[in-house]
Amino acid sequence: MxxxxxxxxxxxxxxxxxxxxxxxxxxxxxxxxGGGFQxxxxxxxAIILYALVFGVDSAKQVIPPYxxxxxxxxxxxxxxxxxxxxxxxxxxxLEYSVLASSQLDGQHLGILAIELGVGITVMSVxxxxxxxxxxxxxxxxxxxxxxx
Amino acid sequence: xxxxxxxxxxxxxxxxQAFAIIRMRSLFAVIMLFSGFSFLSAGLFVVMDAxxxxxxxxxxxxxxxxxxxxxxxxxxxDATEIDRKEKRSTHKPxxxxxxxxxxxxxxxxxxxxxxxxGDPDAxxxxxxxxxxxxxxxxxxxxxxxxxxxxxxYRGFDTLGEVAVIFTAGIAVLLLLGGRRREKPQxxxxxxxxxx
Numbered sequence: 001m002x003x004x005x006x007x008x009x010x011x012x013x014x015x016x017x018x019x020x021x022x023x024x025x026x027x028x029x030x031x032x033x034g035g036g037f038q039x040x041x042x043x044x045x046a047i048i049l050y051a052l053v054f055g056v057d058s059a060k061q062v063i064p065p066y067x068x069x070x071x072x073x074x075x076x077x078x079x080x081x082x083x084x085x086x087x088x089x090x091x092x093x094l095e096y097s098v099l100a101s102s103q104l105d106g107q108h109l110g111i112l113a114i115e116l117g118v119g120i121t122v123m124s125v126x127x128x129x130x131x132x133x134x135x136x137x138x139x140x141x142x143x144x145x146x147x148x
Numbered sequence: 149x150x151x152x153x154x155x156x157x158x159x160x161x162x163x164x165q166a167f168a169i170i171r172m173r174s175l176f177a178v179i180m181l182f183s184g185f186s187f188l189s190a191g192l193f194v195v196m197d198a199x200x201x202x203x204x205x206x207x208x209x210x211x212x213x214x215x216x217x218x219x220x221x222x223x224x225x226d227a228t229e230i231d232r233k234e235k236r237s238t239h240k241p242x243x244x245x246x247x248x249x250x251x252x253x254x255x256x257x258x259x260x261x262x263x264x265x266g267d268p269d270a271x272x273x274x275x276x277x278x279x280x281x282x283x284x285x286x287x288x289x290x291x292x293x294x295x296x297x298x299x300x301y302r303g304f305d306t307l308g309e310v311a312v313i314f315t316a317g318i319a320v321l322l323l324l325g326g327r328r329r330e331k332p333q334x335x336x337x338x339x340x341x342x343x
């Protein structure tokens with residue numbers, strides 16, 4: 001990957017749009033098609049595109065692997081933690097209605113939180129998988145020069 | 149009318165692509181055709197008004213899994229071959245073909261008993277679907293019924309799915325994660341593991 005000028009220019013132009021679209025899908029899932037799962041996949045697709053065009057190492061500077069491992073767990077914890085929060089507030093597990101004063105507000109808040117958890121986990125796991133595959137195929141020589 | 153034309157076009161393209169995948173020997177081309185197959189399926193889901201499923205299919209099936217399969221192809225790359233070719237099967241195709249044809253015929257026979265697409269009297273539309281359609285907006289305030297069911301009514305299921313994805317990530321990390329740093333030890337043990 002040295003001189004793909006057109007690829008680089010187009011990718012630089014299109015990657016922010018993919019991020020924006022992912023965020024739209026994430027937070028607009030209540031109203032239109034989409035939700036955390038799709039948003040996570042689209043978000044990771046933008047970073048994978050970046051890794052394909054600019055190299056895996058540059059992509060790892062954008063989002064380091066230890067952060068991905070952390071984020072993957074944070075997503076699940078956010079989801080499960082929402083359930084614990086509803087338990088502590090006196091409801092059933094994942095009964096969002098107790099999260100706010102009115103039922104609709106509570107549902108809205110709960111769904112937002114768990115969709116965010118889903119999105120974060122899906123995004124990180126997709127990237128973890130991609131990096132694991134991409135790393136594996138490298139020549140073994142440059143493995144010593146890398147941290148992590 | 150226009151729906152029928154779109155359906156027939158998409159389905160025949162799917163069939164053509166499936167045959168191309170079977171006939172094709174170059175693994176790279178097969179992966180790209182798989183991606184196209186997923187994309188056409190996504191189009192089919194859109195025609196059937198399942199926008200959320202279409203979304204997932206286009207993003208995961210046509211996008212991510214294609215990249216992962218290409219990465220796998222690169223991993224199993226053998227430098228002596230320029231173009232990866234599928235190995236010729238040593239078996240005769242007749243037994244699998246017979247199994248597939250008979251199973252397919254039975255499945256098509258089974259579809260005769262399935263209610264028509266979108267039939268309001270179908271059992272699937274009679275069970276909890278009317279409740280979700282009528283009550284999800286007043287109960288959850290979410291316009292997209294799919295999101296309401298997925299996130300609220302079936303919150304436990306979705307939590308399980310997220311846990312599955314998380315587990316898959318851990319499994320990949322355990323199997324493939326990390327560099328092959330154990331090179332010195334390998335040479336001691338005879339270097340049998342050279343992927």
